[in-house]
Amino acid sequence: MVYIALKRIFEWIALVVVFLMFTLIMYKVTMKFAVLLEPDKFREPTGSSIKVAEMITKPISQPLYSKEDYIDRLRLFYWLGE
16 A cells, blocks of 8 residues: 555655656757847948937036936927837
8 A cells, every 4th residue: 555655655756756857858948049049239230221329528527418308308209118
């Protein structure tokens, strides 16, 4: 009787171990595919791309943008809905 119970417990433990190993393998495979499919953020753009970041030429003591600039940017943000 005890032998049957121990056998059943070992079967369940083996099932859990196999399930966890399969889950880990699938996780690793998914992460490898995610790295392959992720675009390169630092690649040089091609075509008619323009640089959207401006160079900071103002001294540190002065604000980069005035209050009106922030309001205009906020209006544009709400207008475009992004």
